[in-house]
Amino acid sequence: MRIEIPNYLFHMADVVRISEAASLAVHAMALIAGSDEMMNVNRIAEINKASRNHLAKIMQILVKNNYLDSVRGPKGGFSLKKDPATTTLLEIYELIEGTLNTHHCGIDSQQCPFPECIFGNLAGKFSTEFIEYLKNKKLSDLTTKKNEKNNH
Amino acid sequence: MSKIIAFSEAASIAVHSMVLIASAGGESLNVLKISERTGASRHHVAKILQRLVKDGYLSSNRGPTGGFMLKISPDKLTLLQIYEAVEGKLEDTSCPSNNPVCTFQKCLMGNIVSKMTADFKTYMGGQTLQDFIN
Numbered sequence: 001m002r003i004e005i006p007n008y009l010f011h012m013a014d015v016v017r018i019s020e021a022a023s024l025a026v027h028a029m030a031l032i033a034g035s036d037e038m039m040n041v042n043r044i045a046e047i048n049k050a051s052r053n054h055l056a057k058i059m060q061i062l063v064k065n066n067y068l069d070s071v072r073g074p075k076g077g078f079s080l081k082k083d084p085a086t087t088t089l090l091e092i093y094e095l096i097e098g099t100l101n102t103h104h105c106g107i108d109s110q111q112c113p114f115p116e117c118i119f120g121n122l123a124g125k126f127s128t129e130f131i132e133y134l135k136n137k138k139l140s141d142l143t144t145k146k147n148e149k150n151n152h
Numbered sequence: 153m154s155k156i157i158a159f160s161e162a163a164s165i166a167v168h169s170m171v172l173i174a175s176a177g178g179e180s181l182n183v184l185k186i187s188e189r190t191g192a193s194r195h196h197v198a199k200i201l202q203r204l205v206k207d208g209y210l211s212s213n214r215g216p217t218g219g220f221m222l223k224i225s226p227d228k229l230t231l232l233q234i235y236e237a238v239e240g241k242l243e244d245t246s247c248p249s250n251n252p253v254c255t256f257q258k259c260l261m262g263n264i265v266s267k268m269t270a271d272f273k274t275y276m277g278g279q280t281l282q283d284f285i286n
Binding site: 017018023026027089100113114115118119122127129130131133142 | 189258265
């Protein structure tokens with residue numbers, strides 16, 4: 001059942017829909033990569049203003065897939081298991097969302113009957129751009145840890 | 153396969169319908185014809201077109217030869233206006249997750265979302281219905 005929301009209540013018309021779960025995974029990983037101290041679910045949830053339960057599920061996926069080690073207990077938390085210099089944002093994103101689709105026209109329809117794309121093929125272009133960005137961004141690029149070597 | 157870019161179905165129906173109506177010239181198109189050409193449900197198409205009539209972009213005639221016609225000259229109507237009529241004003245989104253406060257110093261998504269929204273807005277604002285009439 002769809003609930004009709006009047007236009008004036010829309011805060012924004014989002015063109016790009018980034019999965020919240022995937023975004024959370026990326027932000028959590030960046031936090032852990034950039035932190036000297038161990039952070040647990042509560043702390044990470046607090047910083048990201050996310051629901052603890054939601055985050056816990058995501059952390060579970062990251063641990064299960066060997067991206068993080070988890071230490072239990074009051075002084076416990078998560079630590080990176082893979083080298084942040086080789087971990088791309090794309091792999092984290094796709095871990096949560098599955099393989100990202102580049103060739104689509106931005107609408108849920110089978111065949112387009114129009115001779116040219118009214119949206120100017122922007123869906124495909126943006127998807128490609130976004131994936132390229134994620135592919136080229138390493139976790140280490142997002143942190144400013146002093147004991148890491150900066151490789152440019 | 154996961155999608156990143158999702159144009160709302162409503163916006164897509166609006167934009168594509170308007171192009172069809174604009175391309176029909178003198179002929180008025182009805183919901184059935186438009187729904188067949190776009191592949192969208194009649195119910196959905198009807199609702200969107202009703203909205204566009206209400207906003208003054210289309211006029212509608214009832215009856216067997218009835219349908220919808222443009223009320224504004226196609227070279228004076230941009231895709232952005234149509235998009236926003238259905239979706240509301242396209243704001244310059246900075247945070248893709250719509251978070252009110254960001255605790256990170258730099259956006260992890262590299263402001264790519266702002267850029268895309270801006271690019272989309274520029275494109276849509278620069279296209280009129282006339283551009284799609286052969």
